[in-house]
Amino acid sequence: MKPVPLPTARITPFDPPAELAEYREQTPIRPMVYPDGHVGWLVTSHALARRLLSDQRFSARSEFKRAPVARPSADPFFGAPALPGWLVDMDAPEHTRLRLQLAGKFTAKRMRDLRPLLERIVDDQLTAMEKHGPPADLVSLFALPVPSLAICELLGVPYRDRAEFQRNSATLFSLEASAQDASRAMDELYGLLRRLVVGRDTDTGGLLSMLAAEGSLGTEEIAGIGVLLLTAGHESTAGSLGLSVFTLLSHPEHLARLQAEPTLVDNAVEELLRYLTIFHFGVPRTPLEDVEVEGHLLRAGESITISLPAVNRDRSWFAEPDRLDFDRRTAGHMAFGYGIHQCLGQNLVRMEMRVALPAIFRRFPRLALAVVPDEVPLKTNVSVYGVHELPVTW
Numbered sequence: 001m002k003p004v005p006l007p008t009a010r011i012t013p014f015d016p017p018a019e020l021a022e023y024r025e026q027t028p029i030r031p032m033v034y035p036d037g038h039v040g041w042l043v044t045s046h047a048l049a050r051r052l053l054s055d056q057r058f059s060a061r062s063e064f065k066r067a068p069v070a071r072p073s074a075d076p077f078f079g080a081p082a083l084p085g086w087l088v089d090m091d092a093p094e095h096t097r098l099r100l101q102l103a104g105k106f107t108a109k110r111m112r113d114l115r116p117l118l119e120r121i122v123d124d125q126l127t128a129m130e131k132h133g134p135p136a137d138l139v140s141l142f143a144l145p146v147p148s149l150a151i152c153e154l155l156g157v158p159y160r161d162r163a164e165f166q167r168n169s170a171t172l173f174s175l176e177a178s179a180q181d182a183s184r185a186m187d188e189l190y191g192l193l194r195r196l197v198v199g200r201d202t203d204t205g206g207l208l209s210m211l212a213a214e215g216s217l218g219t220e221e222i223a224g225i226g227v228l229l230l231t232a233g234h235e236s237t238a239g240s241l242g243l244s245v246f247t248l249l250s251h252p253e254h255l256a257r258l259q260a261e262p263t264l265v266d267n268a269v270e271e272l273l274r275y276l277t278i279f280h281f282g283v284p285r286t287p288l289e290d291v292e293v294e295g296h297l298l299r300a301g302e303s304i305t306i307s308l309p310a311v312n313r314d315r316s317w318f319a320e321p322d323r324l325d326f327d328r329r330t331a332g333h334m335a336f337g338y339g340i341h342q343c344l345g346q347n348l349v350r351m352e353m354r355v356a357l358p359a360i361f362r363r364f365p366r367l368a369l370a371v372v373p374d375e376v377p378l379k380t381n382v383s384v385y386g387v388h389e390l391p392v393t394w
Contacts, residue, residue, distance in 0.1 A: 003031035003039045006068045006281065006305060013378055013387075014247055014276060015322065016309035020044055024310050029294050032305060035070040040303035041296070044310035046317040046332070048294065052306060053339040057288050060341055062089035064286035068305040071175045071383065073182035083186070085217075085224020088341060095340065101216060102225065102344055105207060111347040114154070118355045121149045126363045134393035135370035139242045142360070143390070147237035147352055151230055154348070156206015161192060169231035173383045186227070193226035194219060233345055237352050239278040239379065239386030244357060246376060246390055247272060249369055251324055258326070259361055268326045269353045274333035275324050277309040280385040283337055308334050364394040 007017035023030055028045030043049055052058050065078040082089035087098040104110075129141045148166065152159045168185035171177045177185075197212055197219050207229070211222045248255040258268055283306045291298045298304065311334050313321040318328065336343035343349075361367060369376070370391035377388040 001027075001030055003033040004042070005033050005035075006042060006307070008069060008281075008380070010378075010380070013243075013373070013376070014250070014324075016277070016280065016307075016313060020307055020310035021313060024314060027294070029296055032068070034066050034068060034303060036066060038066055038303060040066070040305070041298060043304060043306045044314075046311045046314035046334070049306045049308075049311045049334060050338055052285060052293070052304065053283065053334075053337065053341070055291075056092070057291055058285040058304065059091050059288050060089060060095070060285060061091050062086070064301065064303070065089070065284045066303040068281050068284065068303075069175060072179045073172055073174055073177040075179040076183045076186070083190075083224050084220035085222065085226075086228055087225070088228065092340075098217075098221070098225065099340070099344070101211065101214070105210070106344050106347055108347045111351040114150070114348070115351060115355060117153060118146075118150060118352055119359075121146055121153075122356050122359045125149075126359060130363065135391050136393075138245055138360075138390040138392045139238065139387060140389070142356075143242040143245070144234065144238045146241065146356055147234040147349075150237075150348070150352055151233035154207055154233070155226055155229060156208050157193075157196060157226070157230060164192060165189060165230055166234070169235055170382075172231060173235055175381045175383065189227045189231070190220075190223050193223035193230070196226070197222050229345065232343075233348065235384045236278065236343075236345070237349050239384045240273065240276065240349060240353060241356055242387045242390050243276050243278065243385065244269075244272045244353065245360060245367075245392075246369075246373075246387055247276065247324070248357075248361075249367065249392075250373060254324060254326060255361065258358070259365065262358060264326055265354050265358050267328070267330060269350060269357065270330035270333065271324065271326055271328050272353070273335035273350075274312045274318070274328075274330055276385070277312045277335050278385040279308050279335070279337075279383075281305070281383055282307040282309075283341075308337070364392075367392055367394045369393075 007019035009017055024044035028048045029041055029043050031039055032042035033039050062082045067074045087095050125142050125145050129136055148162050168189050171181050171185040208226050211217055285304045287298045287300050289300050315321050336346040370393040379386045
C-alpha cells in the first residue's frame with residue numbers, strides 16, 4: 001500500500017478532509033509519509049484509536065515524536081527529552097508522578113465550583129462587546145479573552161501578562177513560525193511562569209501557588225506545568241468557542257433549538273466538541289517494540305498519527321457521524337484524546353462552553369455573521385483548529 005501524507009485540505013469549514021473517511025473505510029491503519037520522509041502510520045478508526053491510546057507499548061515521549069505536517073515550531077521540542085513539567089511528552093512513571101499532582105484539581109466538581117466566576121467573566125466580556133458595537137470580531141472581544149481570563153484566575157497568573165503569553169502561545173501553535181521563534185517563545189513563557197513561582201506573585205490561591213506550597217515539585221516543573229496549562233488552556237477553548245458560534249450561525253435550526261431548550265446545552269456542547277474536533281492533526285504515538293496491528297507490523301520507532309477528526313466521524317461508533325445532532329449519544333467521543341494522556345483540562349473547557357454559548361445568544365439573540373461564510377478566516381495554519389476572526393453583527 002502506497003504511503004500517503006496526512007490529508008489537510010477541507011471542503012467545508014466544519015468537516016475534516018474527505019480523504020480521512022475514505023481511508024477509514026478502506027483500512028483503519030495505513031502507511032503515512034511524514035514531512036521529513038519518514039514512513040509511519042495513520043490511524044482513522046475509533047476502535048483502533050482506543051486500543052493504541054490505552055496500550056503502554058505506544059509512547060508519548062517527545063524524543064520519538066514527529067510532526068505529521070510541516071511545522072518548524074515543533075523542531076526544538078520533538079526529537080528531544082521533554083521539558084520540565086511538560087507531562088504530555090512523558091510516559092510513566094514521570095507522567096504518572098506529575099499527573100497525580102494535578103488530577104484532583106481539575107475534577108468536574110471543582111470546575112462546577114468555578115461556574116460563578118465564569119459567568120462573571122462571560123458577562124463582563126459580553127458587556128464590553130456590546131459597548132464596542134457592531135460589527136465586531138467575536139474572537140478578539142469574546143472567544144479569546146474569556147478562556148484567557150479563566151485560566152489566569154485558575155493558575156494565579158496576572159491577566160496583565162495576557163499579551164505576552166497569547167503572543168508566545170500563538171507562536172508555539174503556528175505551522176509557520178520558525179524553530180528559532182518557537183524556542184524564544186518557550187523560553188519567554190518559562191521565564192514568565194518561573195518569575196511568578198519564585199516571586200510568589202501567585203499567592204492568591206491559584207494553582208501555581210498551591211503546587212509551590214505543597215512542596216512536591218520543583219520550580220522548573222511548576223513553571224512547565226504552568227506553561228502547558230496556560231497555553232493549551234486558552235487556545236483550546238478559544239478555538240472551540242469561536243468555531244462553535246460559527247457552526248451555530250451556519251445551522252440556524254440547531255441554534256433556534258438551543259435557544260428554545262436551555263437544558264440541551266450540555267449535550268450540545270459534547271456534540272460540538274465531537275463534530276468539530278479542533279485538534280485536527282491528531283495525536284502522535286510511537287511503538288517502543290514491534291507490534292502487530294490489523295495484520296500490519298508496526299516496528300519500534302515508527303511514528304503513528306491517530307487522527308481524532310476521523311475517529312470522531314467513525315460510523316461504527318456514531319450513527320450518521322457527519323450530521324450535527326444535539327440528541328446524539330456522544331459518549332466515547334475523543335475530542336480530548338483517550339487513555340492516560342486524555343486532556344487534563346477537559347472539564348474546564350466543557351464548563352466554559354456551557355456557560356458562554358447560551359450567554360452569547362441570550363445577550364445577542366439576533367447575532368449574525370457580518371461577512372459571507374467564505375470570508376471567515378480559518379485556522380488551517382495552526383495546530384489547534386478554529387477561526388482567526390469571526391466578524392458578527394446584531
